[in-house]
Amino acid sequence: MTDTAPRPTLEAVAARAGVSRATASRVVNGGDGVREPLVARVRRAVEELGYVPNQAARSLVTKRHDAVAVVIAEPETRVFADPFFALQLRGISKELTAHDNQLVLLLVEGRDDHARVGRYLAGGHVDGALVFSLHLDDPLPGLIQHAGVPTVFGGRPDWSGGRSEALYVDCDNREGAREAVRHLTGLGRTRIAHITGPLDQTSAADRLDGFRDMMADADPQLVVESDFTPAGGERAMRELLERRPDLDAVFAANDLTAAGALRVLRESGRRVPEDVAVIGFDDVLPVAEQTEPPLTTVRQDIEEMGRLMARLLLRRLGHRAVAEDAEGAPSSVVLPTTLVRRASA
Amino acid sequence: MTDTAPRPTLEAVAARAGVSRATASRVVNGGDGVREPLVARVRRAVEELGYVPNQAARSLVTKRHDAVAVVIAEPETRVFADPFFALQLRGISKELTAHDNQLVLLLVEGRDDHARVGRYLAGGHVDGALVFSLHLDDPLPGLIQHAGVPTVFGGRPDWSGGRSEALYVDCDNREGAREAVRHLTGLGRTRIAHITGPLDQTSAADRLDGFRDMMADADPQLVVESDFTPAGGERAMRELLERRPDLDAVFAANDLTAAGALRVLRESGRRVPEDVAVIGFDDVLPVAEQTEPPLTTVRQDIEEMGRLMARLLLRRLGHRAVAEDAEGAPSSVVLPTTLVRRASA
DNA sequence: ACGGGCCCTGTGAGCGCTCTCACCTCCCCG
């Protein structure tokens, strides 16, 4: 089956163009230092033969793979409900594609899987890795560190102390949260609740910190931990309503959670935003625009974050075309957030 | 930077174990035909040295890559709103991982991108491809055909005539649609509307066919084309309500569309399911369970479909471990659907 | 007790590419 004729080699191209393999190679790799007539002849031979370089052979000698692994460590919960990763992936894909790098997707499914991923990364199959969604106790960073694979993290990784040189791209979760609360207080709300994300993730923890920055002496009852899912949002909202039926605003740690909260509020007969103002985080369009009422939320440019992650990694890997538009050593990036006003607050 | 010590080679392992490179290789690849004491010695050497085979060198001689491309050709619309692809990806990832294959993700972003993908596939970087979401006029199948890359499609590809040997995995869209309508008529509904998906996709077309099978002489006004998105669902529902305010049921081509329709119905003051029964398709949990009311829908096992696609491809590629549990030539698979009753119909 | 065969192990070639280095051509300057 699939008995494709053997693909032409550089040798064949060289022969057809009447040059040496070395010259053919030079042309294929940009053609610097080869005189014009030869360049043209080789190019034509490539064309006619439909030559495509054998990446394996090339990697064998260059030790580069032009491939980057994307590690997503949390398929259970978020990935499939939240367009968040999909958007980042898209940004990453665009950037990698633009620089002729491949995207190898590694979905980590469970505890044992970490070992597999570690082995893979250590195996030197890819030039670098883009890693997402680390929980506090995640063994992955350690493994990666050990593997010595250049890495950029999506979201500030949490490793209290040490290894602070890790590169990451994040949005300013803390300031975004402050902005949300500021908006709520600006609306005259005083009994503002916060439904957090899983606090073993820095994004959730940072947002909580931002909330506390503004609400230092609020009733601790007004904060309840959740998990970034709609169902979790519902649960948290019910809990909140029970504890403090008089609350007049809710800052949910992400849009999905807000959607769940909104539903419970409606059930309970509250009007949004009249009785309770609700604000989310992320501005994931299909969610934020489709809630009832449409969600006021803190926007982060997710796709751009993906793009930046890829760009950072490529620079870290010394990719020429990427390095030129930015000098100096690559460093982590924290993007600003913006408040998007819709109807819910 | 990242000046990792050079990774050990097979040569090093062989030396340490006191055997030849060939024997070391045999052990690394399963150890058949090597006597026990040697196997153990080599294994230990591998362990101690932390040896990982160089995939590039291996591929260079075997011409296998143990990597499969996943091509998703529609990032604009669905991928990011619909957990559909994410779920399939997960199934695919699990299956590939189980057989030590890598997943190379190719997101196709536009017209020009097709060429890039075609080139990549033709380049022989991967052993096979899993391709999603083909529109009628998609050039991709042609390119792939041309590239001679073993491929399995997600969803029945549409190429009227020819190339019918193409492998695919799909659910029984037509029968699923019939089942939906059957349920609705069973509820005593007679003025049943259908909001389709984009009709240049076979899944949408097949569902429409199924609808027509049951509603042969329905008012053609009751069918309106949409695009599988919530916003599209809203638009379609409004249109429908204008055309036939007396409709008493809606079969939406997917859950997202149904969610949009539900919202418009509520706005218009209709009660669901009392005034209008609504049924979706897919049973994408975060959507179907979270609508108001929860959505009755036609379930397809999306993750399983992904798993099957991968398995089919692996068999097609002659993967031993996969071939054993199924005899004969691999053939396309059409999975049954099941009706999931919730509150909306 | 001896030869044939089988099983196991090692040797060597070569996958397709890049890269170093030597060589050769031409140009320019003295």
Place this chain on the structure above:
DNA sequence: CGGGGAGGTGAGAGCGCTCACAGGGCCCGT
């Protein structure tokens, strides 16, 4: 008009692995 140098090109090695094949030990049959 000749020599030095720069720029262009080619030869050859070798990346790390697998695979065909050769060769050597051991067991069995007679």
